[in-house]
Amino acid sequence: MRNLYYVDGSPECFFTAVFEAWKDGNAYLFSQPNIQTGLGDSWHDVTPDPAKAARVVKKLAALDSRAPYEIDCILRSFSDEKEQIAFEYIRLLVQGGVPVRERLSEPVARRAIELQQKVGAETHNLKGFLRFQETQGGVFYAPCAPDHDIVDLLMPHFVSRFKTVAFVIHDTKRHVAGIYDGRTWRLCATPKNAELILTEQEDGFSRLWKQYYNQVAIPERKNTRQMKAYMPVRYWKFMTEKQGE
Amino acid sequence: MIDENRLKILTDGAKYDVSCSSSGSKRKNTADGLGNAAFAGICHSFAADGRCISLLKILMSNDCVFDCKYCPNRRSADVPRASLTPEEICELTVGFYRRNYIEGLFLSSAVVRNPDYTMELLYKTVLLLRTVYKFNGYIHLKGIPHADKLLTQKAANLVDRMSYNVELPSEESLKLLAPQKTKKSIFTPMGELTAGRAQYLAERKKGGGRVEMKGLGRYLPAGQTTQMIVGASPETDGKILRLTQAMYRKFDLKRVYYSSYIPVVQDPLLPDKTAGLLREHRLYQADWLLRFYGFTSEEILPEDENLPTEYDPKCAWALKNMQFFPVEVNKASVEELLRVPGIGAKGAYKIVSARKHATLTFEHLQKMRIVLKRAKHFITCAGKFFGSDDPETVKFRLMLAERTDSAEQLNLFDQGLLPPADAEKFLLRSTPQNALAVLTGQL
Numbered sequence A: 001m002r003n004l005y006y007v008d009g010s011p012e013c014f015f016t017a018v019f020e021a022w023k024d025g026n027a028y029l030f031s032q033p034n035i036q037t038g039l040g041d042s043w044h045d046v047t048p049d050p051a052k053a054a055r056v057v058k059k060l061a062a063l064d065s066r067a068p069y070e071i072d073c074i075l076r077s078f079s080d081e082k083e084q085i086a087f088e089y090i091r092l093l094v095q096g097g098v099p100v101r102e103r104l105s106e107p108v109a110r111r112a113i114e115l116q117q118k119v120g121a122e123t124h125n126l127k128g129f130l131r132f133q134e135t136q137g138g139v140f141y142a143p144c145a146p147d148h149d150i151v152d153l154l155m156p157h158f159v160s161r162f163k164t165v166a167f168v169i170h171d172t173k174r175h176v177a178g179i180y181d182g183r184t185w186r187l188c189a190t191p192k193n194a195e196l197i198l199t200e201q202e203d204g205f206s207r208l209w210k211q212y213y214n215q216v217a218i219p220e221r222k223n224t225r226q227m228k229a230y231m232p233v234r235y236w237k238f239m240t241e242k243q244g245e
Numbered sequence B: 001m002i003d004e005n006r007l008k009i010l011t012d013g014a015k016y017d018v019s020c021s022s023s024g025s026k027r028k029n030t031a032d033g034l035g036n037a038a039f040a041g042i043c044h045s046f047a048a049d050g051r052c053i054s055l056l057k058i059l060m061s062n063d064c065v066f067d068c069k070y071c072p073n074r075r076s077a078d079v080p081r082a083s084l085t086p087e088e089i090c091e092l093t094v095g096f097y098r099r100n101y102i103e104g105l106f107l108s109s110a111v112v113r114n115p116d117y118t119m120e121l122l123y124k125t126v127l128l129l130r131t132v133y134k135f136n137g138y139i140h141l142k143g144i145p146h147a148d149k150l151l152t153q154k155a156a157n158l159v160d161r162m163s164y165n166v167e168l169p170s171e172e173s174l175k176l177l178a179p180q181k182t183k184k185s186i187f188t189p190m191g192e193l194t195a196g197r198a199q200y201l202a203e204r205k206k207g208g209g210r211v212e213m214k215g216l217g218r219y220l221p222a223g224q225t226t227q228m229i230v231g232a233s234p235e236t237d238g239k240i241l242r243l244t245q246a247m248y249r250k251f252d253l254k255r256v257y258y259s260s261y262i263p264v265v266q267d268p269l270l271p272d273k274t275a276g277l278l279r280e281h282r283l284y285q286a287d288w289l290l291r292f293y294g295f296t297s298e299e300i301l302p303e304d305e306n307l308p309t310e311y312d313p314k315c316a317w318a319l320k321n322m323q324f325f326p327v328e329v330n331k332a333s334v335e336e337l338l339r340v341p342g343i344g345a346k347g348a349y350k351i352v353s354a355r356k357h358a359t360l361t362f363e364h365l366q367k368m369r370i371v372l373k374r375a376k377h378f379i380t381c382a383g384k385f386f387g388s389d390d391p392e393t394v395k396f397r398l399m400l401a402e403r404t405d406s407a408e409q410l411n412l413f414d415q416g417l418l419p420p421a422d423a424e425k426f427l428l429r430s431t432p433q434n435a436l437a438v439l440t441g442q443l
Ligand code: SF4
Pocket: B064, B065, B066, B067, B068, B071, B072, B073, B074, B075, B109, B110, B111
């Protein structure tokens, strides 16, 4: 018998649910609509409430300044159980009063930290693996299909590098894009198909890069397994040096 | 845009330099500039040999007047020659950077005409890149031995890291294999850069931080590194590690890289076999012990010996020093934990933070994903011992553990994939005083 709290996927709704389910020992929080329900489960649709959400966040930040960031990461992960894991993370934090990452002997803590690390790791990886192409309008365009919902986490990194140059990071899986116009950036929903016209230089640079990539490897030390372990094949789709292999 | 043929030649000439790390610098972008540096470094791709590609690693020219025996670009070799102009290098770097192919540039060069002429061109390139192209990404510049001191100092003011490669671990070997280089020609500029950095830091302190102009004028924030070729000459690991330790202490090097010799050149003075990856790997492990775990080279091995192949250097040390073990994980200090075979900086950090809230048992450690196949012979958990008392059995188990380790683990240390910054972070987060002592080797 569970009390199901259905949230809309936004952090605000999640924190509202945390507030409402706090004293409920049978609470189960989720955003995945096709959940398997059991006999006797009861269903609540949670409506986001900014005031309740803010109270929860404030409390968390007071207990551990890193907690809001860690929960944000957990909620971006692709796991179907992310809301419940984040909820239990919060319970552990409030009950124990010490950062959850210091309590790795607790199973919940390990699962939460694992998700958070996966999201962090993918964000870090994509800072390296993302590839931009120059379009004729002068905007640099980078498509990607990350496991986790992280485009907005990537934006600040590239904004501070590109400064005066406009660019787009497009998550083709979730149909969202981070768009930077040279001054500010925002997140937008995107159409399913967008057409790109690349500059003439683009082909030249991508050929030089492929040439460099192939030449810089030391043939006597070939180690494909290690290469794939560090750069998983699922990222290759958008990587210039891996096209036409 | 440059042609593919020159790119091929100049990449080929640079690729045996091991370092591709882009870590250690926090250079900021300027208002209308391009790029910045990420302190922990970022890998942008991985080559077919499994190495991280972070920087565009390229020679300005391979047209050398020196004649180092082991080098395919030496004067006496009959190979196609190529050069790039400063503008060409800048355009390539910026073009690659904008597409996020790279984190920055690693520029080196053969000695064209003479050392000063070469250094002048290298300086011109980085100056152009920083000022005209407003590039604030990472730059690693390889210095030219014998070049003018002033030029070198000016270049150091613009780049994030510089390196002079020691190349061979002794003066005799240098004389034999790299006749135009001497220990002095390499150590003198290294020392001058160390002094230059110290002076910069002192001035910054005096000026209340104002000396640090944005982007420009930061003197080697990511310090210096060097590289040694292992197995081209007869020096033992013991000798190599003593040299390493001396350089870490004297020049405040960020890293020493070891490159296991690959015979690309035929010469009666050179071996025709590679030294093998295992030796290189063991040296990196020992190097790690020197830098982060508070070991000295004298503790690790005698001068005339090589590191054991059967197990890693920390295991070897522990087997010889069984009187220190077992240590109790709930009580041991960070530096004691760091001396336990199989427990690294990350493991020590996990233990220290988890034991504040619970008395740790063997099961706890397992669940915390601390690898115990080696460690269990050297620790107790809440008073209980799970290893073997018999030294021969322990030895055997450690050898077995080594053999069952996957290839990935074997390679974690190499290629700069575990950037030192990462390890420092873990150590610093544990208990500051102790960990600092471990870091600085002051234990
Ligand atoms: S100085 Fe020696 S190692 Fe460097 S390019 Fe010339 S011959 Fe090769």
